[in-house]
Amino acid sequence: MQGNAITDLYLPPVTHSLEEVLQMPALSQRCSFSATLTYVKPEIQSNLPRQKELLLYVTDTSLQLAAETSRNPRVLKVCVLPSCALDRTLQEIFSKKIPCNIFFKDAVHENSGIICLERTVLSLQKPLLSCTSGTSERTGPVRLDGLDSSTEANTICTVKGLVVGVNESESYSWPVCNLCGSSKLQPLTQKSCPYHCCQCTSDISSPVIRMQLEVFLQCEARPQCKVRLKLREETISSLLGSCSSEDGRYERSAVLGKELGPVHCYVLCAANSLSLEEIRLLQAG
Numbered sequence: 491m492q493g494n495a496i497t498d499l500y501l502p503p504v505t506h507s508l509e510e511v512l513q514m515p516a517l518s519q520r521c522s523f524s525a526t527l528t529y530v531k532p533e534i535q536s537n538l539p540r541q542k543e544l545l546l547y548v549t550d551t552s553l554q555l556a557a558e559t560s561r562n563p564r565v566l567k568v569c570v571l572p573s574c575a576l577d578r579t580l581q582e583i584f585s586k587k588i589p590c591n592i593f594f595k596d597a598v599h600e601n602s603g604i605i606c607l608e609r610t611v612l613s614l615q616k617p618l619l620s621c622t623s624g625t626s627e628r629t630g631p632v633r634l635d636g637l638d639s640s641t642e643a644n645t646i647c648t649v650k651g652l653v654v655g656v657n658e659s660e661s662y663s664w665p666v667c668n669l670c671g672s673s674k675l676q677p678l679t680q681k682s683c684p685y686h687c688c689q690c691t692s693d694i695s696s697p698v699i700r701m702q703l704e705v706f707l708q709c710e711a712r713p714q715c716k717v718r719l720k721l722r723e724e725t726i727s728s729l730l731g732s733c734s735s736e737d738g739r740y741e742r743s744a745v746l747g748k749e750l751g752p753v754h755c756y757v758l759c760a761a762n763s764l765s766l767e768e769i770r771l772l773q774a775g
């Protein structure tokens with residue numbers, strides 16, 4: 491009869507929507523839910539054991555379709571502690587940043603947020619091939635919260651604003667090898683082949699110019715705040731348009747006064763000044 495007793499004690503997990511999970515009192519309760527992965531931080535490698543916590547940014551239709559007046563976030567941060575074992579497939583998906591739906595069984599709802607630790611089980615919900623970007627056909631692309639006075643560090647949001655300055659010390663360009671992508675280039679004296687790549691030992695006739703640009707934004711959502719934003723190269727190119735020369739040089743005036751966004755961002759710091767970095771949400775393909 492002991493076998494029966496054990497069976498009676500086991501309660502199968504009740505699956506909740508993320509909205510319901512957020513309504514539960516945060517008293518270290520176990521909760522189970524399924525959600526769409528939209529972003530992973532930091533980058534991990536699938537073949538290395540995880541030493542640090544992993545942040546998964548997830549959402550579902552209950553958050554995406556909530557009324558504008560809802561106090562819930564559009565996307566929820568889930569912290570996966572190293573003690574939560576991840577199977578190979580998931581670890582690979584996180585390292586390759588493949589969008590997918592995940593079932594979280596027995597995660598813990600704490601005051602600080604949702605945590606995955608020992609005995610929390612993460613599993614892939616659908617075969618990889620059928621995974622699509624976004625939450626569902628009903629909601630279209632994933633919506634994030636806009637930057638506002640409640641924005642906290644280590645969250646993701648959208649930002650838009652007017653470029654009012656360039657952070658010169660964090661803005662520069664450098665040539666990389668057009669064959670292997672290495673930045674270990676040695677200048678040559680020949681005009682036709684200006685560099686030699688130390689990585690693939692080729693003479694490079696047309697190096698690729700990589701750019702980094704960090705701007706200061708004036709945002710309506712945080713008028714009193716200095717907002718610093720590190721841009722992705724695609725955005726830099728579209729911002730500069732035809733204003734940058736072949737070697738990556740550009741005039742500050744080409745950037746200043748331009749409207750930027752909305753772009754997706756990761757919030758690095760949200761104290762006196764806001765420090766953001768533009769991100770790309772997980773996308774199929």
Ligand SMILES: [Zn+2]
Pocket residue numbers: 667668669670671672687688689690691692
């Ligand atoms: Zn090379």
